[in-house]
Amino acid sequence: MRTSRTHQPLTYDVRLPDEAQADALRLLDASRDVVNTALPIPWPHLDEFGRERVGPAWKQVGKYMGSPQYHGDRQWRCESETVGRILRQQAERKKAFELVQPILSDGFIRSKTEKRPAGKNRPAIKEAITTLQKSLEEDETSFVALQNVIEQACNFFFQQDRFPTSYEELQPLPLLKVGMLTYAGDDGSEKGQAYRLALDLEAGVARFRFRYPDEAAIWCWRKVDTIIPLPDRVKERCACGELIAPTLREEQRADGSRIAVLDFVIEVEKADLPAWENIERVLGADWGVHTLLTATTVDEHSEQVGRPFFLNTGGFDGRQARTRRQIDELKKKVAKGEEQRDALPPDDPKRLWFNQKLAVWRREIDRCWRKYEQRNRALAHLASNVLLLLCQMYGCSLLSMESLKTLKSTGRGRGVRGKWRNYRNNSTIRGEIWKLLRYKCHLIGLRFHTEQPRGTSHTCPHCGQPANTYRSPSDRKEAVKWGRWMSCENCHYNGDRDYCASVNIARLGVAYLLQMKQTGKARSCSIYDPRVKPVSYTGAGAVLLLPPTGNHPARNIRG
Numbered sequence: 001m002r003t004s005r006t007h008q009p010l011t012y013d014v015r016l017p018d019e020a021q022a023d024a025l026r027l028l029d030a031s032r033d034v035v036n037t038a039l040p041i042p043w044p045h046l047d048e049f050g051r052e053r054v055g056p057a058w059k060q061v062g063k064y065m066g067s068p069q070y071h072g073d074r075q076w077r078c079e080s081e082t083v084g085r086i087l088r089q090q091a092e093r094k095k096a097f098e099l100v101q102p103i104l105s106d107g108f109i110r111s112k113t114e115k116r117p118a119g120k121n122r123p124a125i126k127e128a129i130t131t132l133q134k135s136l137e138e139d140e141t142s143f144v145a146l147q148n149v150i151e152q153a154c155n156f157f158f159q160q161d162r163f164p165t166s167y168e169e170l171q172p173l174p175l176l177k178v179g180m181l182t183y184a185g186d187d188g189s190e191k192g193q194a195y196r197l198a199l200d201l202e203a204g205v206a207r208f209r210f211r212y213p214d215e216a217a218i219w220c221w222r223k224v225d226t227i228i229p230l231p232d233r234v235k236e237r238c239a240c241g242e243l244i245a246p247t248l249r250e251e252q253r254a255d256g257s258r259i260a261v262l263d264f265v266i267e268v269e270k271a272d273l274p275a276w277e278n279i280e281r282v283l284g285a286d287w288g289v290h291t292l293l294t295a296t297t298v299d300e301h302s303e304q305v306g307r308p309f310f311l312n313t314g315g316f317d318g319r320q321a322r323t324r325r326q327i328d329e330l331k332k333k334v335a336k337g338e339e340q341r342d343a344l345p346p347d348d349p350k351r352l353w354f355n356q357k358l359a360v361w362r363r364e365i366d367r368c369w370r371k372y373e374q375r376n377r378a379l380a381h382l383a384s385n386v387l388l389l390l391c392q393m394y395g396c397s398l399l400s401m402e403s404l405k406t407l408k409s410t411g412r413g414r415g416v417r418g419k420w421r422n423y424r425n426n427s428t429i430r431g432e433i434w435k436l437l438r439y440k441c442h443l444i445g446l447r448f449h450t451e452q453p454r455g456t457s458h459t460c461p462h463c464g465q466p467a468n469t470y471r472s473p474s475d476r477k478e479a480v481k482w483g484r485w486m487s488c489e490n491c492h493y494n495g496d497r498d499y500c501a502s503v504n505i506a507r508l509g510v511a512y513l514l515q516m517k518q519t520g521k522a523r524s525c526s527i528y529d530p531r532v533k534p535v536s537y538t539g540a541g542a543v544l545l546l547p548p549t550g551n552h553p554a555r556n557i558r559g
Ligand SMILES: [Zn+2]
Pocket: 460, 461, 462, 463, 464, 465, 488, 489, 490, 491, 492, 493
């Protein structure tokens, strides 16, 4: 995919009309076979795919092989482009593995006890990742990659009783489970020799034609164009962007049926970013301990503007946890059913009954997962849109965001069950919000900058001195690291912990902004840096917070 500073690819999936489904699925099956047959050949050269990332991936694959089943030059290019992209992705994971390999240790494994089976020692993993990341100047996205690879290595440990010695040992050949064919290896939608795609924006449709194997496995072009009605969003984007090579994909549904979808990829120009000297306000956003996100606006004179915003997900977390429990119960049913079935004699008619039951449960598991993921995606979109809306409302052209390199989870502290489950879900959602924000900011012309959270939850935003957190405003005898109430001994300010952290992230953003304005260069400051100014809030009624959207007690205080 072409990526550049000025353009951004957007993807929209559209289901192919019924008349084209069978042929498209046959094409996908054929190309999946080619991709899976081809993958083992360049696989030993994985490192090469990590080194060289510019230019089409099919050319790189072409150094090692030709088509194992030749159905035309362009068809193979598209297939080998798919192969190359998989390998480039794997090569990135391999780099992550090489970073974590030296720190893999038995300490990550919690040994079996009478009550619990062996598991992962999350606190140790957390600490190790944090230490590792302090030593790295890596891109933010690597956070999820590191965590993901460590988890996979622990799973390997449970099976083999040792950690893997190489990435290849950890990761089996990543074969395609469902069909996927990118048309980026072809010569474009007009001269294409594997597909043609034309837009008719007046009629609101796309005309798609493709080469495929017919029922007798003879490769040919489809005789007629497939007319694909375009969703409004695609029409809007097409009007101002350029359609580039689409990807044909297979999706499996809960009932086991398969459908072919076409991913429209539209490259749009990124909006110009505002000049630093024109930026006056910063929205600071913090991944809350008690809320998913907390955001506050601060202007360049270190005045807080408006009220903070809390995005609370209490009800949502509960629903997600219920779905996860449902999945766990179904998995238990499947395991037990399999066991009972396998204990039967091979010709026992009851086996059929078990198989039918098992199929139903597995479909149900699929359905639950899909529901779970859809909810996560929907929440990520909502959250990112809310932040952008706040930027618009308060005239912020800089979004100062707490770095993703943080492992703090919501729902921490006493009386919270399944906090790791929450943590896992939250880190998935945060990753998604992060990606959405980064790309939406580019699209609408908003500056996006990240700040390290260190100290931001334990520094008073009003005087800049270190401050403790407590369980609640009324329970301030003993300082608690994860407490939800911050209280400053120096200036006697006190307020909600997540709110204070979001103001501190905004303060860091303002310090960055002022450096850019004064010198055209900037470095992120530590929260204790004198360039990070205290914030004042002169709004009526002092820090009157919005009540959170869950059923927690109101967190209001009058200064
Ligand atoms: Zn203070």
